[in-house]
Amino acid sequence: MKVNILRQQSPFSEPYWESFIYDGPEDNTVAGLLDYINYNDDIVNTDGEKTGRIAWECSCLQSVCGSCAMVINGRPSLACETFLRDLKGDEISIRPLSKFPVISDLVVDRASIFESLKASNAYIEEFVSEERGDHELQYASAKCLKCGLCLEVCPNYRKGRKFFGATFANDCYLIYLRSNVMSKDIRKEYVSHFGNACSKSLSCMDVCPAGIPLLSEIAAMNRSKR
Amino acid sequence: MREILVIGSGIAGMTAAIMCAEQGMHVTLVSPFPSERSQSVMAAGGINAVLKNNDQGDSVESHIEDTINGGCGIAGRDSVEGLCRGAEDIIGILEKCGAVFTRTPGGKIATRNFGGQSHKRTCYCGTSTGKQIVTALVMETRRFESQGLIERKLWHDFHSALIKDGVCYGALLYDEASRSLEPIYADAVIVATGGQNAIFGKTTGSTQCDGYTAGRLFMQGAELKNLEFIQYHPTTIETPQKRMLVSEAARGEGGRLFYINDGERIYFMEDKYGSRGNLMTRDVVSREIYEAGSQVYLDVSFLDSKLIDERLPEIKDICSKYIGLDISKEPVPVSPSVHFFMGGLAVHDDHQTNIRNLYAVGECASKYHGANRLGGNSLLAAIYSGATAAEAINKAETGEEIIRPDLKDYIDAEVSALEKSMASMSSFPVMYVRDMLAENMNRDLGIVRDEESLDQGIKEIDYYLSICDQIKYDSSVLPYFNYSLKGILVLARAVMTSAKERRESRGAHYRSDFPNADDNQAYSSIISYDDGKYNVRLDKENAYES
Ligand SMILES: Cc1cc2nc3c(=O)[nH]c(=O)nc-3n(C[C@H](O)[C@H](O)[C@H](O)COP(=O)(O)OP(=O)(O)OC[C@H]3O[C@@H](n4cnc5c(N)ncnc54)[C@H](O)[C@@H]3O)c2cc1C
Numbered sequence: 001m002k003v004n005i006l007r008q009q010s011p012f013s014e015p016y017w018e019s020f021i022y023d024g025p026e027d028n029t030v031a032g033l034l035d036y037i038n039y040n041d042d043i044v045n046t047d048g049e050k051t052g053r054i055a056w057e058c059s060c061l062q063s064v065c066g067s068c069a070m071v072i073n074g075r076p077s078l079a080c081e082t083f084l085r086d087l088k089g090d091e092i093s094i095r096p097l098s099k100f101p102v103i104s105d106l107v108v109d110r111a112s113i114f115e116s117l118k119a120s121n122a123y124i125e126e127f128v129s130e131e132r133g134d135h136e137l138q139y140a141s142a143k144c145l146k147c148g149l150c151l152e153v154c155p156n157y158r159k160g161r162k163f164f165g166a167t168f169a170n171d172c173y174l175i176y177l178r179s180n181v182m183s184k185d186i187r188k189e190y191v192s193h194f195g196n197a198c199s200k201s202l203s204c205m206d207v208c209p210a211g212i213p214l215l216s217e218i219a220a221m222n223r224s225k226r
Numbered sequence: 227m228r229e230i231l232v233i234g235s236g237i238a239g240m241t242a243a244i245m246c247a248e249q250g251m252h253v254t255l256v257s258p259f260p261s262e263r264s265q266s267v268m269a270a271g272g273i274n275a276v277l278k279n280n281d282q283g284d285s286v287e288s289h290i291e292d293t294i295n296g297g298c299g300i301a302g303r304d305s306v307e308g309l310c311r312g313a314e315d316i317i318g319i320l321e322k323c324g325a326v327f328t329r330t331p332g333g334k335i336a337t338r339n340f341g342g343q344s345h346k347r348t349c350y351c352g353t354s355t356g357k358q359i360v361t362a363l364v365m366e367t368r369r370f371e372s373q374g375l376i377e378r379k380l381w382h383d384f385h386s387a388l389i390k391d392g393v394c395y396g397a398l399l400y401d402e403a404s405r406s407l408e409p410i411y412a413d414a415v416i417v418a419t420g421g422q423n424a425i426f427g428k429t430t431g432s433t434q435c436d437g438y439t440a441g442r443l444f445m446q447g448a449e450l451k452n453l454e455f456i457q458y459h460p461t462t463i464e465t466p467q468k469r470m471l472v473s474e475a476a477r478g479e480g481g482r483l484f485y486i487n488d489g490e491r492i493y494f495m496e497d498k499y500g501s502r503g504n505l506m507t508r509d510v511v512s513r514e515i516y517e518a519g520s521q522v523y524l525d526v527s528f529l530d531s532k533l534i535d536e537r538l539p540e541i542k543d544i545c546s547k548y549i550g551l552d553i554s555k556e557p558v559p560v561s562p563s564v565h566f567f568m569g570g571l572a573v574h575d576d577h578q579t580n581i582r583n584l585y586a587v588g589e590c591a592s593k594y595h596g597a598n599r600l601g602g603n604s605l606l607a608a609i610y611s612g613a614t615a616a617e618a619i620n621k622a623e624t625g626e627e628i629i630r631p632d633l634k635d636y637i638d639a640e641v642s643a644l645e646k647s648m649a650s651m652s653s654f655p656v657m658y659v660r661d662m663l664a665e666n667m668n669r670d671l672g673i674v675r676d677e678e679s680l681d682q683g684i685k686e687i688d689y690y691l692s693i694c695d696q697i698k699y700d701s702s703v704l705p706y707f708n709y710s711l712k713g714i715l716v717l718a719r720a721v722m723t724s725a726k727e728r729r730e731s732r733g734a735h736y737r738s739d740f741p742n743a744d745d746n747q748a749y750s751s752i753i754s755y756d757d758g759k760y761n762v763r764l765d766k767e768n769a770y771e772s
């Protein structure tokens with residue numbers, strides 16, 4: 001199987017495509033495939049040239065940490081839960097997320113996700129003494145991996161702009177319902193950095209590996225008139 | 227304002243940072259990646275605490291006894307008492323910062339059964355307790371970030387500590403962006419870098435926990451403790467990319483273990499240990515599975531499918547996604563795999579190491595679990611230890627100005643050693659050595675060990691150590707992987723040596739050549755390093771307990 005990877009040596013160098021042949025087990029994930037290619041003493045591309053190991057980020061290898069987010073055959077996905085058997089065609093293309101600066105190869109710097117949350121004082125500080133609203137939805141919301149897949153597909157999200165995207169809206173919802181002191185402020189932040197600009201393409205929900213029902217969160221936020 | 231450097235931003239590191247900031251200190255919180263990527267998010271099952279309003283007849287005393295007994299009598303009683311007595315407050319802290327605990331219909335925090343425990347005391351947040359706690363602590367950390375009291379430094383790795391005459395003054399960090407070493411000075415350094423997974427290759431946990439920091443600090447004079455006690459989790463499944471955990475919650479909810487003999491199911495744990503057999507401590511269950519000698523299955527398929535969907539959805543999801551098996555219809559083939567490290571940096575009750583102003587918290591420290599950890603006690607210990615270290619640092623404030631020694635020579639030497647290494651090239655891939663090490667560790671330090679396998683393991687690691695300094699820079703991986711190799715190898719050698727020196731069987735350390743426990747060895751082991759020499763002693767004087 002031919003694997004085409006968009007590579008980049010450093011944040012300042014030019015990206016280029018490099019191809020490899022994968023002859024490992026078929027019952028594997030893309031994470032397993034990257035490991036397999038990297039495992040050999042020498043890694044060689046399809047032109048027979050020795051090349052450097054492919055940099056990619058991983059931690060949990062079971063789709064709970066969001067490290068391995070990348071674009072696989074055009075779809076933003078987690079490498080550790082994307083099985084080769086589910087990919088169409090006999091070639092695979094893998095590239096880094098495009099909405100974040102590349103550090104090297106498939107590793108990107110997703111600091112912007114955290115910067116926008118910090119800029120809007122997104123924290124609970126003090127829990128409302130008794131839970132209100134939908135428990136299951138709050139539980140789902142707190143599972144957000146901050147992987148950035150939702151921002152990759154979002155037609156409105158661009159780093160450095162005022163629209164902070166689905167990761168932000170998700171946390172606003174959690175804070176809005178659980179915080180005794182930040183509810184009001186976070187709602188304002190939500191309106192100015194999400195509510196007014198989301199065009200509801202909702203492609204974010206299709207790619208969310210945690211299956212977070214953002215639409216329900218948006219509905220709850222829009223209903224609120226605090 | 228006092229400057230604190232926290233290295234590692236999982237649950238233990240964040241707790242330490244928050245508690246220091248709360249007491250007015252300024253914290254630099256270092257990790258290569260955000261907290262969302264730490265192993266802490268993987269904890270599924272829960273966190274132990276005896277809550278005052280529990281209706282199970284549970285008491286803090288029985289939590290203490292279960293923990294001491296689970297650890298086979300070698301954990302310090304005072305420390306365990308502190309941990310268990312502090313548990314309810316910890317749940318309170320987590321609640322206050324918004325963690326989404328599962329509740330009973332009456333609104334109380336729900337609890338479940340976990341292995342080795344006399345009562346149902348494991349509080350949980352659905353099936354993603356660690357993740358839910360991380361989300362809450364990330365927000366609380368952010369609150370102090372907004373106040374300028376916590377400053378996160380991402381893309382930074384620990385290189386070494388700045389130590390002179392037994393006192394720590396900060397650390398050298400490797401900055402992946404500028405690709406250079408950077409000294410950070412601090413009044414106290416708190417290490418929270420998690421377990422030693424990488425010496426075994428891929429474990430149930432995170433690939434980020436490599437043990438390097440503990441290994442390097444050991445080479446710099448910090449003592450390590452109880453390294454021979456490595457927890458094999460009894461129920462893991464084989465997937466294409468690693469062995470994955472099937473949480474103890476499955477057995478907590480009634481799951482049964484069996485193997486097949488002559489077409490008949492043998493419920494070996496129940497046969498041997500009675501009705502609570504499936505929930506024996508992990509060391510016992512793992513060894514029984516090992517001794518069963520044939521494929522063991524975990525069965526929950528007889529449970530009500532609604533209960534499975536409600537209480538075990540994560541397990542259902544993992545099995546369906548990674549091995550194509552529906553747990554509500556079929557039993558799951560399981561076997562034990564490396565999961566948790568009871569050993570780590572030796573710390574006093576205040577979590578200070580033998581080096582002044584150097585603290586260790588969370589899984590990288592060894593304190594509460596003795597020879598075997600109870601499920602649900604490590605999230606508790608991660609938070610308790612972080613809070614304890616912060617409180618101790620606050621109390622240790624003397625108002626005296628700390629006079630920093632001149633560390634320039636050390637820093638210059640390390641900077642030029644790294645630069646020199648990066649300018650050289652090697653055809654010997656660093657990752658290859660790491661893979662070989664993992665293979666050896668898994669082979670020679672399994673659930674059952676003996677002198678011969680341990681001697682073999684030591685010989686192999688000594689060989690890697692002998693070539694390690696000759697391996698020049700492997701440009702195909704990050705500089706961190708290059709400079710961390712030696713610390714990882716030294717740690718592995720220390721683990722092997724500790725296992726060799728404990729000539730008895732206790733908890734997770736089972737020696738086929740010494741199958742019984744020996745009262746004369748009922749103490750923690752301490753290992754120190756002196757220029758290539760590894761010295762092990764039993765802590766009979768309780769040097770690390772009050
Ligand atoms: C699958 C699984 C399930 C579990 N379930 C439970 C459970 O139900 N209950 C329970 O009590 N326990 C459970 N545990 C154990 C528990 O999750 C861990 O012991 C605990 O989370 C450890 O937290 P920590 O903060 O010490 O370390 P970690 O969360 O591992 O954090 C370590 C931090 O250090 C950083 N770091 C590592 N090396 C360096 C370096 N060189 N330089 C800078 N930073 C570095 C990492 O990036 C990370 O930020 C489970 C573990 C696993 C693997």
Ligand code: FES
Pocket residue numbers: 057058059060061062063064065066067068069078079080081
């Ligand atoms: S490695 Fe954690 S989500 Fe893939």
